[in-house]
Amino acid sequence: MKVEFWFEFASTYSYLSAMRLPAIAKRRGIEIAWCPFLLGPIFASQGLSSSPFNIYPIKGQYMWRDVERRANGHGLGFRQPEPFPQNGLLAARVATAAPPGAAQVRFCQAVFEAEFALGCDISDRQTIETCARDAGLAPDVMDRATSDDVKQRLRQTTEYAQKRGIFGAPSFTVGDELFWGDDRLEEALDWAAAHG
Amino acid sequence: MKVEFWFEFASTYSYLSAMRLPAIAKRRGIEIAWCPFLLGPIFASQGLSSSPFNIYPIKGQYMWRDVERRANGHGLGFRQPEPFPQNGLLAARVATAAPPGAAQVRFCQAVFEAEFALGCDISDRQTIETCARDAGLAPDVMDRATSDDVKQRLRQTTEYAQKRGIFGAPSFTVGDELFWGDDRLEEALDWAAAHG
Structure with a gap:
């Protein structure tokens, strides 16, 4: 069964999943659809004006240490981007415009690395152009990323994510089942394998 | 290195950890201190008037399915208690009054099972008395559970938890490191083993 990987470029835990997922999925022979979406409108509809990690600073403080610890454990670089959350709109539009496949995955990983390993500002068009190239x-x-068609598709994907009950990133969907968080990545793949 | 297990009786994910932890810790030879505390005052200090799962219903809806799925995976029963969250004050006072050791652990597990496997109301004195016996x-x-001394100790434990940066349950502390969530149980024990 196919796994849909829902991610937001501003999300720290999406970074961890985006870097880990391709190798694990390949090893297990599970197909992944990469689904970029925007958390901003979903947070807003819950009355949240920013990342919950900013709204609840004690949780944010923990998150930075937790992500650093897990990044270290996976041999990934990590630094806190300024500002946080970054504006991932352009990156999400490019990822939406890109045809599904290896180049799309490489682009997404390049953006996440630029942001969370190198500390680049991903709202910067030059940064995103470099990642795409x-x-x-x-x-x-x-x-194409800024065409009406792609803008509309990203909006629709975000609305669909919300209808599926998605409220955070990363999320994984397998049929009707929803799994939230980088720490559910393996469980989502297990579910896909068991209900193949 | 010793692991401190911070739990709140009203917390669904604390139930999963409380049931899983003793066998895993025993197998790995790691000592666990069971630390009951109250989430209510910590939520209140963040401006939360109830469980985040009630304040953000879309997250709550996911949580019920996630906990059920994980309980099934561990061979544990699960039902949604009414009301949620339950009032775990009396249970937390009894767990505080009990000396550390096997009977304290059995009491905590009995309360969690009564609440989340059987659907009992844990604010009911009779239920807690039965678990204690x-x-x-x-x-x-x-x-002793309702003596001034025990009430004061539980308040102090909760204040100390908050000072340690604890904002949810279950949490695990190993020296200065904080791990939040049932899904960090193994990582906390790994940390204790690696930094013994």
Whole structure:
């Protein structure tokens, strides 16, 4: 059974999953659909004006240590981006415009690394262009990313995510089952394997 | 290195950890201190008037399914108690009054099972008395539980938890490191083993 991987570029735990997922899924022979979406509108509809990690600072303080610890455990670099959360709108549009496949995955990983390993500002068009080029996406992807069609598709994906009960990132869906959090990645793949 | 297990009787994920922890810790030879505390005052100091699972219903809806799925995976019964969250004050006072040891652990597990496997109301004195007796706690534990000394100790434990940066349950502390969530149980024990 296919696993849908829902991620938001501003999300720290999405970074961990995006970097870990391809190797694990390949080893287990499970197909992954990469679904970029926006958490902002979903947070807003719950009355949250920013990341819960900013609204509840004691939780945020824990999150930074937790993500650093887990990144270390996976051999991934980690630094806290400034500001947090970053504006991932352009990156999400490019990921939406990119055709599903290896170059799309490389682009997403490049953005997450730029943001959370190198500390780049991912709202910067130059940064995203570099990621797209290095990933091997077609040169016109930057223009298509800001077309009405792609903007509309990203909005629809976000609305669909919310209808599926998604409220945070990363999330994984397998049929009707929803799994939330980087720490549910393995469980989601197990579910897909067991209900193949 | 010793692991401190911080739990709140009203907490669904604390139930999962309380049932899993003793066998895993014994197998690995790691000593656990059971630390009952109250989440209510900690939530209140963050401006939360109830469980975040009630304040953010979309998150609550997910939690019920997630806990059920994980309880099934561990061979544990699960039902949603009414009301949620339950008032765990008396149970926390009895667990505080009980001397550390096997009977204290049995009492805590009995309360969690009554609440989340059987659907009992744990604010009911009779229910807690039965759990205490079945666990083999001394008969005077119910009286000592409501003494000023025990009330004060539970308040102090809760204040100390908050000072340690604890904002949810279950949490695990190993020296200066904090781990939050049933899904960090193994990681906390790993940390204790690696930094013995």
